[in-house]
Amino acid sequence: MTAERTLTDRLLDDADQAPIDPFDLFEEWFAAARASEPNDPHAMAIATVDADGLPDVRMVLLNAHDRRGFAFFTNFESAKGRELLAHPKAAFVMHWKSLRRQFRVRGAVEVVDAAEADAYFHSRARGSQIASSASEQSRPLKSRAELMERVDALTKKLGEDEVPRPAHWSGFRIVPREIEFWKDGEFRLHDRFLFTQDAAGDWRRRRLNP
Numbered sequence: 001m002t003a004e005r006t007l008t009d010r011l012l013d014d015a016d017q018a019p020i021d022p023f024d025l026f027e028e029w030f031a032a033a034r035a036s037e038p039n040d041p042h043a044m045a046i047a048t049v050d051a052d053g054l055p056d057v058r059m060v061l062l063n064a065h066d067r068r069g070f071a072f073f074t075n076f077e078s079a080k081g082r083e084l085l086a087h088p089k090a091a092f093v094m095h096w097k098s099l100r101r102q103f104r105v106r107g108a109v110e111v112v113d114a115a116e117a118d119a120y121f122h123s124r125a126r127g128s129q130i131a132s133s134a135s136e137q138s139r140p141l142k143s144r145a146e147l148m149e150r151v152d153a154l155t156k157k158l159g160e161d162e163v164p165r166p167a168h169w170s171g172f173r174i175v176p177r178e179i180e181f182w183k184d185g186e187f188r189l190h191d192r193f194l195f196t197q198d199a200a201g202d203w204r205r206r207r208l209n210p
């Protein structure tokens with residue numbers, strides 16, 4: 001009996017030029033990362049640009065993904081929120097150290113719809129929902145005590161009530177234009193595959209020099 005070839009096996013086999021769906025390949029790599037990373041396999045660094053074109057980058061968590069793209073949730077009045085609303089394009093990278101693999105995406109950014117933002121917000125720990133309401137993310141803060149006072153006041157005010165999702169807290173979805181899979185190789189002779197969409201919307205892949 002022969003073991004079934006994974007998408008990664010097929011990717012690495014230059015003789016196999018049949019199409020590979022990059023979203024399916026991502027699922028395979030993400031599952032491997034979830035099984036082997038010590039923490040936060042869904043951590044990604046997301047790069048944006050400010051009004052001067054100066055790049056900005058920070059970690060966020062990939063908390064939703066499907067064939068439409070890759071979404072994270074945040075405060076829309078934060079630096080990244082303002083940057084993305086002004087320039088709705090981004091790039092992100094995930095680095096899975098335990099696998100020595102890298103996953104990169106570039107593309108346009110859209111705002112997730114209100115129902116998706118509500119569902120995700122209310123799936124979070126209540127304390128995290130309150131924190132997101134209390135934190136004026138990326139704005140100067142006089143002291144930790146001031147933040148904790150806001151958290152306590154909000155906690156008291158809400159009692160047992162549901163925490164309303166703040167109007168300025170939602171998700172951004174990066175809709176991929178380019179997707180790259182990178183796998184470490186000996187002596188820096190890595191394997192790289194860039195997926196781009198053709199005019200018909202089909203994903204094509206090319207191997208790149210490391």
Ligand SMILES: Cc1cc2nc3c(=O)[nH]c(=O)nc-3n(C[C@H](O)[C@H](O)[C@H](O)COP(=O)(O)O)c2cc1C
Pocket residue numbers: 040043056057058059060061062072073074075078079080081137138
């Ligand atoms: C592993 C990790 C995951 C994070 N995930 C998020 C996230 O999903 N959303 C978020 O708003 N901030 C997240 N943060 C905090 C951000 O890195 C950042 O400090 C914050 O969002 C403010 O960024 P900005 O000022 O560039 O907008 C995370 C930080 C780390 C280290």
Ligand SMILES: Cc1ncc(COP(=O)(O)O)c(CN)c1O
Pocket residue numbers: 061063073074124128
């Ligand atoms: C400020 C902030 N917002 C959102 C998140 C996303 O994680 P979660 O939705 O699981 O709270 C994080 C994770 N570190 C965070 O630091």
